[in-house]
Amino acid sequence: MKLQLKNPIVFFDLETTGINIAKDRIVEIAILKVNIDGKEESFCYKVNPEMPIPPETTAIHGISDKDVKDAPTFKKLGKEIAKIMEGCDIAGFNSNKFDVPLLAEEFIRAEVDFDMKKRKFVDVQTIFHKMEKRTLTAAYKFYCDKNLEDAHSAAADTRATYEVLLSQLDRYPDLENDVEFLNDFSSFNKNADFIGRIIFNDKGQEVFNFGKYKGQPVEAVLEKDPSYYGWMMKGDFPLFTKKVLTNIKLRGFNKK
Structure with missing residues (x-):
């Protein structure tokens, strides 16, 4: 083969x-x-x-x-x-x-x-x-x-x-x-980051895959609870996860 x-x-x-x-x-x-x-x-x-x-x-x-x-x-x-x-x-x-x-x-x-x-x-x-x-x-x-x-x-x-x-x-x-x-x-989830803290749902939206906002679109969560971004950025999350989160946040700003 x-x-x-x-x-x-x-x-x-x-x-x-x-x-x-x-x-x-x-x-x-x-x-x-x-x-x-x-x-x-x-x-x-x-x-x-x-x-x-x-x-x-x-x-x-x-x-x-x-x-x-x-x-x-x-x-x-x-x-x-x-x-x-x-x-x-x-x-x-x-x-x-x-x-x-x-x-x-x-x-x-x-x-x-x-x-x-x-x-x-x-x-x-x-x-x-x-x-x-x-x-x-x-x-x-x-x-x-x-x-x-x-x-x-x-x-x-x-x-x-x-x-x-x-x-x-x-x-x-x-x-x-x-x-x-x-x-x-060989992929179980469609991950937006590498460890699956943020994944894509069936609509192609990034959603949280953990915690109190599990299943909710990241962009919507950051809009209604801006402090969640700060909590994650200060938390023990991989740098790539934080990079993905930041990109989503910036994308939300650009839409306004």
Whole structure:
């Protein structure tokens, strides 16, 4: 099975200081770029997160403070990573819920202008969970009949994710070998931000997906309760969520 592509696609995986999208940082990023002609390019970078890596996190991925103390920061790497990913669709394992939102945060902090919303996103874990409901190690064994060596190594996980997707396309006739289809299939919600605090309803309106205004149009809420904007901007929400919120607020001003 060869992946049919309209654009190049990058499979990527992050190792991080933790799982808080708003606060934690990347310590390693691995990228497998598959070009339209099938040619593959691999990249892997250690990243200085500019914060301590908790011992319990090191125990999972094996990367300690000393491993990254001399590595470049994401601010220094951001433009290079953006250049690799420019014009590419994006895929990963649990990427829509974690890797993509966290990478978006890092791009914003590094002041790298990279519009991730122009991409198609394929989350191989979502396809797996909809079809079989297991983990990457189990997926690799189930679909590829291989044992995943060096699990939680970003490079190994990235390669395994790519191979699992190819095997999923072979196994399931209902899956179309088309990145746009896979983008739609591997998304549970139509998110306006990456973590699903703001989603699109059936009318294409941005609505809140949490809290006391859940299900209500964001623009209408900000009109009737302007203080809610300030509360969110001061709150522990990802930078990208705040960026989306601000864009909606500015759009409302422009309509007046």
